[in-house]
Amino acid sequence: MSAWRSWSRRCLPTSDPLAAFRLDGRTALITGPVRGIGLAIAHLFAGAGARLVLADIDVAACDALAEELGGISIPTDVGDAAAIARLAEQAETQAGGVDILVCNAGIAGQASPLHTMDEAERERLYAINLLHPLRLTGHIAPAMAARGRGSIVLLSSIAGLRGNAMLGHYGMTKAALAQLARNLAVEWGPSGVRANAIAPGLIETDWAGAILSSPERAARRLGMTPLRRAGSPDEVAATALYLASDAGGFTTGQTIVVDGGTLISDGS
Numbered sequence: 001m002s003a004w005r006s007w008s009r010r011c012l013p014t015s016d017p018l019a020a021f022r023l024d025g026r027t028a029l030i031t032g033p034v035r036g037i038g039l040a041i042a043h044l045f046a047g048a049g050a051r052l053v054l055a056d057i058d059v060a061a062c063d064a065l066a067e068e069l070g071g072i073s074i075p076t077d078v079g080d081a082a083a084i085a086r087l088a089e090q091a092e093t094q095a096g097g098v099d100i101l102v103c104n105a106g107i108a109g110q111a112s113p114l115h116t117m118d119e120a121e122r123e124r125l126y127a128i129n130l131l132h133p134l135r136l137t138g139h140i141a142p143a144m145a146a147r148g149r150g151s152i153v154l155l156s157s158i159a160g161l162r163g164n165a166m167l168g169h170y171g172m173t174k175a176a177l178a179q180l181a182r183n184l185a186v187e188w189g190p191s192g193v194r195a196n197a198i199a200p201g202l203i204e205t206d207w208a209g210a211i212l213s214s215p216e217r218a219a220r221r222l223g224m225t226p227l228r229r230a231g232s233p234d235e236v237a238a239t240a241l242y243l244a245s246d247a248g249g250f251t252t253g254q255t256i257v258v259d260g261g262t263l264i265s266d267g268s
Contacts, residue, residue: 020247024049032105034061036205040233078132088139100244103133114168129173145191152195178255185253194252201259226261
């Protein structure tokens with residue numbers, strides 16, 4: 001078949017304009033799925049037809065969510081290298097492989113200047129936020145490549161795209177995830193595997209509660225955002241669905257910012 005005919009067939013109209021967003025027949029492994037953005041992604045992916053493999057350190061919540069959504073629960077401390085290896089192995093054996101990997105689990109860590117953060121806290125922050133995606137993609141991407149397809153979605157942050165006096169280490173881990181997505185895209189693209197990152201801004205999660213519950217802090221922070229509101233976890237999940245599905249089939253190596261315009265605003 002010629003390249004033109006192949007392209008034409010991929011672009012034929014369909015009776016269902018949303019068919020490209022369906023995940024039927026695919027298995028999605030999601031880390032950190034029991035609350036916030038991860039929970040929204042789990043629900044949306046399940047609704048789109050995906051079979052879920054859920055990995056979280058909160059055993060009870062992970063088991064309950066898997067039962068609710070009809071998925072597989074593999075309780076995991078993603079900050080532990082051996083646990084990551086077991087997770088990848090169990091996902092392969094119990095689910096028959098992973099088509100979509102969402103590395104969502106992360107922590108903000110201690111708010112402090114760079115040089116004063118406790119060393120143990122810093123090591124834990126890097127292990128969870130950066131090494132967990134690095135290690136897990138190292139196990140999952142080769143298996144995806146062997147099957148000739150796959151999508152990797154990494155949860156970064158706008159904290160990785162600008163400076164912060166008190167969350168510097170957090171921002172560095174999130175900046176590294178954007179670069180990891182680019183590197184994975186180049187390395188595994190020839191085998192049909194895509195990799196992208198999402199950089200959310202202020203989202204209505206437990207983590208943002210300290211800001212949004214204070215009228216003064218909320219007014220100052222939202223005044224920097226053209227849409228003048230915080231985002232919802234569902235809005236980030238919708239971006240993840242695009243990247244995971246055939247709708248995003250020609251998107252790879254990108255960092256998509258979901259922040260209500262914060263980064264492009266001068267604060268006026």
